[in-house]
Amino acid sequence: MSVTEDDAERGERQPDAGYRWRWPALVVVMVGSAMELLDVSVTVLAGPTIRADLQGGTSDLQWYTATYTLALACGLITGGRLGDIVGRKRMFLIGMAGFTLSSALCAAAVSSDLLIVLRAVQGLFGAAMIPQGLGIIKDVFPPRSLPLAFNAMGPFMAIFSLGGPILGGWLLEADPLGAGWRTIFLVNVPIGVVAGLAAFLTLPSDPPARAVRLDLPGVLMAAAGSLLMIFPLVQGREYGWPLWAYALMGGSLAVFMAFGRHEARRRRLGADTLIAPSLFRKRSYLAGTTVGLMYFAALSGFGLAFTLYLQLGLGYSPAKTSLTGTAMTAGIIAGSLVMPKLSRYGRRLFHGGAAITVAGLLALLWVMRMDVTPWRLVPALVVAGLGSSLMMGPYFALSLSEVEPHEMGTATGVLSALQQAGSSVGAALLGTVFFEAAAHGDSVPLAASAAFAVAAGMAALMFLAGYLFPAYRPDPTP
Numbered sequence: 001m002s003v004t005e006d007d008a009e010r011g012e013r014q015p016d017a018g019y020r021w022r023w024p025a026l027v028v029v030m031v032g033s034a035m036e037l038l039d040v041s042v043t044v045l046a047g048p049t050i051r052a053d054l055q056g057g058t059s060d061l062q063w064y065t066a067t068y069t070l071a072l073a074c075g076l077i078t079g080g081r082l083g084d085i086v087g088r089k090r091m092f093l094i095g096m097a098g099f100t101l102s103s104a105l106c107a108a109a110v111s112s113d114l115l116i117v118l119r120a121v122q123g124l125f126g127a128a129m130i131p132q133g134l135g136i137i138k139d140v141f142p143p144r145s146l147p148l149a150f151n152a153m154g155p156f157m158a159i160f161s162l163g164g165p166i167l168g169g170w171l172l173e174a175d176p177l178g179a180g181w182r183t184i185f186l187v188n189v190p191i192g193v194v195a196g197l198a199a200f201l202t203l204p205s206d207p208p209a210r211a212v213r214l215d216l217p218g219v220l221m222a223a224a225g226s227l228l229m230i231f232p233l234v235q236g237r238e239y240g241w242p243l244w245a246y247a248l249m250g251g252s253l254a255v256f257m258a259f260g261r262h263e264a265r266r267r268r269l270g271a272d273t274l275i276a277p278s279l280f281r282k283r284s285y286l287a288g289t290t291v292g293l294m295y296f297a298a299l300s301g302f303g304l305a306f307t308l309y310l311q312l313g314l315g316y317s318p319a320k321t322s323l324t325g326t327a328m329t330a331g332i333i334a335g336s337l338v339m340p341k342l343s344r345y346g347r348r349l350f351h352g353g354a355a356i357t358v359a360g361l362l363a364l365l366w367v368m369r370m371d372v373t374p375w376r377l378v379p380a381l382v383v384a385g386l387g388s389s390l391m392m393g394p395y396f397a398l399s400l401s402e403v404e405p406h407e408m409g410t411a412t413g414v415l416s417a418l419q420q421a422g423s424s425v426g427a428a429l430l431g432t433v434f435f436e437a438a439a440h441g442d443s444v445p446l447a448a449s450a451a452f453a454v455a456a457g458m459a460a461l462m463f464l465a466g467y468l469f470p471a472y473r474p475d476p477t478p
Contacts, residue, residue: 021202022145031195032129033133036099036126036129038168039103042171043064043065046172049172050112053180054110064115065234068122070120070234071119072123072126073226074127074223076416076420079127079129080131081215085214087206087207088203088408092129093200096199097196098125100189100192103189107182107183107186134412134415135411138403152336214272215273225255226252227252228249230424232246233424237428237432278404284400285400287399292422294461294462294465295395295422296418297422298426298459301429301431302451304430305431312444313448327378327382327385331360331389332389333385334386335389339393343393343397349390349394350390350466352387353388353393357384357391358387360383360385360386363384368445368448398470430454
């Protein structure tokens, strides 16, 4: 039986108009996303302390984060497809339980090598949990309320993508649990237990797809292609971008081309596929993949360059850096508050957000020519954050507007994988721009200006890419 024949039967289920727990379900999904987004970057801040305590090698500093990122990226597409097959609630609970347990084990690690292995396990369970979120939201919200749910989810992800390092820095400095670096993992345990119980009680059960089998060759090819792409992006700058880094990325493209031919062949034979080919015939979804890759690349790269600018260029402490960065987070929150009244504008709202983001980044470049103080940075950061929020608000509603329920797991798995790829690309690109400019004799502020100018250019490209979205307006929320 082909994937679409069986899954379409599951896809006929519409959200229950009398379902009482849709807003608690949305909160549970957002908590799961917050746990994952925080753990993506938190070991970057804690790395030196962890290595000293566990007596690890110099390269372990990179691997504390790299193993998590690589495992997460390699498993996201498969995790999304498993949600289609065995049920999104079941996969979310498995991912949440495994993520929570592996967090506790990371906190108890007695050696650097063990922590690296456990970080990979944590990433795999994150890959099982994260792709289910958007599918669950689309399952439980009726069409007229769906834009409001997506509008809440988008800025939330932007806040934690940008604010994760800020929260991680506070946890390390405040040490509320008195456990040193282990606090960054221990904090996941009570949150995961409560969120897992809430998920069990509030998420709707969805039946497994009958007679659908996981495409194991496709799983291996997708994982291999993701690994070959993400590994050089994560590690390439550390090694000075050697030839093998470019060779691996070229090999990734070859593997993904072979994967596409494999999926098309299975589709012709009527066999189950890992990715629903029909997704890539939907203009809105193709636009979403393009825009999402650029958005998370710009956001991640800007966050890295801004942190380097404040600490290396202005001599700010981690605490002062975190406090200054909250201005952009405040802008994102402000955008999310006005989003319900603006959601009906759809693509126009996205374009407005992109234009405001460009204006905020250009204002930041202008402020950097003055005698910089945190208060002078605040207005530009708030504007950039506001624009970022207004872009991300309608993003999911626009990207998934044409996706059928039986395609949702695959669709969100691919979008999540692209988020990770975009974050790695952005950190690699803007980090390279920053360090290359500094290596050629430019001051840190000039190097940062070059990186911020690239981020502004990426936001301008997103404005143009927004025209790929259909002129679609989500129904206004009642």
